[in-house]
Amino acid sequence: EIVMTQSPATLSVSPGERATLSCRASQSVSSNLAWYQQKPGQAPRLLIYGASTRATGIPARFSGSGSGTEFTLTISSLQSEDFAVYYCQQYNNWPPVTFGQGTRLEIK
Amino acid sequence: QVQLVESGGGVVQPGRSLRLSCAASGFTFSSYGMHWVRQAPGKGLEWVAVISYDGSNKYYADSVKGRFTISRDNSKNTLYLQMNSLRAEDTAVYYCAKPRQLLWFGELSHWGQGTLVTVSS
Numbered sequence: 001e002i003v004m005t006q007s008p009a010t011l012s013v014s015p016g017e018r019a020t021l022s023c024r025a026s027q028s029v030s031s032n033l034a035w036y037q038q039k040p041g042q043a044p045r046l047l048i049y050g051a052s053t054r055a056t057g058i059p060a061r062f063s064g065s066g067s068g069t070e071f072t073l074t075i076s077s078l079q080s081e082d083f084a085v086y087y088c089q090q091y092n093n094w095p096p097v098t099f100g101q102g103t104r105l106e107i108k
Numbered sequence: 109q110v111q112l113v114e115s116g117g118g119v120v121q122p123g124r125s126l127r128l129s130c131a132a133s134g135f136t137f138s139s140y141g142m143h144w145v146r147q148a149p150g151k152g153l154e155w156v157a158v159i160s161y162d163g164s165n166k167y168y169a170d171s172v173k174g175r176f177t178i179s180r181d182n183s184k185n186t187l188y189l190q191m192n193s194l195r196a197e198d199t200a201v202y203y204c205a206k207p208r209q210l211l212w213f214g215e216l217s218h219w220g221q222g223t224l225v226t227v228s229s
Contacts, residue, residue, distance in 0.1 A: 032214075034215035036153075038153075043203055043219035043220065043221055043222055044153065045219075046208070046215055046216060046217045049208060049214070049217075050215075055208070055215075056217075087153055089153075089215070091213045091214050091215065094167075094213040095155075095158065095167040095168070095169075095213070096155050096167070096169050096170075097143075097155045097213055098155065099152060099153040099154070099155065101152045102152045102153075
């Protein structure tokens with residue numbers, strides 16, 4: 001089973017600033033990596049797939065990069081609605097698909 | 109538009125059973141593999157099970173293997189999760205989710221609102 005490790009666990013950033021979230025896989029997942037955003041009481045929302053492709057309707061301030069074992073989600077200029085929990089997910093080696101433990105992005 | 113609506117959650121005693129349903133609409137249900145993903149209170153996401161588009165193939169997380177059964181009825185556009193021998197650690201919100209593409213295992217582009225299962229005596 002591939003283990004996904006996200007860092008940091010919590011990230012405090014001011015609105016308008018850039019946020020950089022990391023995700024590391026225990027072995028290569030190629031580019032088969034997705035990012036999700038989850039707000040309290042809501043289902044996860046797909047942001048990025050294929051490591052770097054924005055899902056439908058996702059603003060351009062969200063970008064993903066990386067391949068193999070190291071991945072990054074960048075939010076270029078944080079808006080109030082971006083404060084949430086973010087999860088990465090690999091779907092290269094399955095079953096099972098595996099998720100990271102999440103990064104909580106909070107207002108500084 | 110794609111809609112996934114889960115139902116069937118509730119409070120159940122340890123060792124008992126529960127069946128969840130997920131009613132799908134807005135897409136050709138019979139063409140897509142479908143997943144169940146759960147989230148324990150205050151915790152992260154845990155993949156539970158997947159079923160192929162025609163129901164012929166199923167995979168499970170080790171934590172539920174032998175106790176949970178995923179199934180589907182394509183004539184009713186409905187996904188199911190039969191949960192037996194429930195344990196306290198199965199307490200979670202259960203989501204059904206649809207892959208973005210026709211590949212079973214891929215990014216999950218649509219999720220239901222979730223249904224809460226609480227296992228407690």
